[in-house]
Amino acid sequence: MTVLDRGNAGADGCEHHAARLLASLEGGRVYVLPDTPEGAAIRVFKAAGGIRPFCWYDGPRVDPAQLSRAENRARHGH
Structure with a gap:
């Protein structure tokens, strides 16, 4: 997987890390790599x-x- 931010900077990773x-x-986007599973x-x-997001922050x-x-959708009734 490749995850791109709004400025098109990207990082490749597994599904787990791409989701995080x-x-x-x-405004991020997900793209598959040639060997990405269907x-x-x-x-x-x-x-x-x-x-x-940001699981590494405490508090x-x-x-x-x-x-x-x-969680945000549930808070706002959407």
Whole structure:
């Protein structure tokens, strides 16, 4: 997988790490590499919506930028 940010800077990684990186970016995109398994991009995209960004930060996580997209949707009734 390759994850690109808004400025098209990218990083390659496995599905697990690509999902965590995508969850930590605003406006990030996922692209498959030639040897990427079928359906991996959609799995990464879906996983990123349900995990919290910046897992390496300690402390209470209450700000919207510290929560998963799914948690933010639930808070706002979407």
